Amino acid sequence: MSAAKRIFAIIDAKTGVFTISFSKYHDIMATGSTPTRIQEAFDTAKEDNPSTWHLVPRMLRETDFLLPAPWEDVFGPLRRGTVDDMVVVAQCGQSIDARIATASGHSHYINGTEGLAHLHRLRALVDAVVVGVGTALADDPQLTVRRVAGPSPARVVLDPSGRLAPTALLLADDGVRRLVVTKMDTMLDLPASIEVVRLAAADGQLAPDAVLAALAQRGFRRILIEGGSNTVSRFLAAGCLDRLHVVIAPMIIGAGPASVNLAPIERVDEAVRAPMRVHHLGDEVLLDCDLSAQRIAIGIAKKSM
Secondary structure, X not given: OOHXXXXXXXXXXXHOOOOOXXXXXXXXXXXXXXXXXXXXXXXXXXXXXXXXXXXXXHHHHHOOOOOOOOHHHHHHHHOOOOOOOOEEEEEXXXXXXXXXOOOOOOOOOOOOHHHHHHHHHHHHHOOEEEEEHHHHXXXXXXXXXXXXXXXXXXXXXXXXXXXXXXXXXXXXXXXXXXXXXXXXXXXXXXXXXXXXXXXXXXXXXXXXXXXXXXXXXXXXOEEEEEEOHHHHHHHHHOOOOOEEEEEEOOOOOOOOOEOOOOOOOOOHHHOOOOOEEEEEEOOEEEEEEEOXXXXXXXXXXXXXX
């Protein structure tokens, strides 16, 4: 049995999901603490990485064990928040010059295979993925996990004016929770299985902190703000992000919408500071930006899905 399979069995035993024979794994369990022995087992199975990805979604949710390399460095910071019980991460896929589409709006696909796989891994690790209605209308995304192993998250669309069609792919009834967040008085034409969240709005906009508080009340603790650029920018400006993942493709587009648009500042020292860690995704680069210093407190979710 490979080290990864032995570890999976230990996790099953520790969480009570399956019943196994401990004598079979006595060599791992007998000496030292379980987390230490599991980490040692992972260290002896590096030749199997990154095939250990299938363990990661469950380990991140159910254990405090270090994730196997290379996943701990990339996704370990998403395990828990530093401000409250929520972890909110946004993701941008862009060109070197920070474009997310051409001037005509074409964007499929700026990021390559590894960059898209990273996005799907993020989806597999969160409780809910959030998009604005503009992205839902323009791209009709599925927001499921298809490129990697792992569970698909709940799908949330911010639709203050009721523009989303009931036939949108992200509303497909596939057993995953689907939520539409809208204004208090907006008329909606949606299937009965869709959860509708009504919030007070200012100038027709839903406040990011109110959106997160509503999701926390519904049990969602780890949230991905996937797009589009307006939605990501509003959550960033409101101090509602713990981390920002920027995946940079090796291309220069030259013109077109930018990944982030914030209010102008006069001085460089007014800029948002975001300590970064750099990871390579094939020929693309991931910037993992730590925004926890600017993150405002939202609330505490009672459980993570």
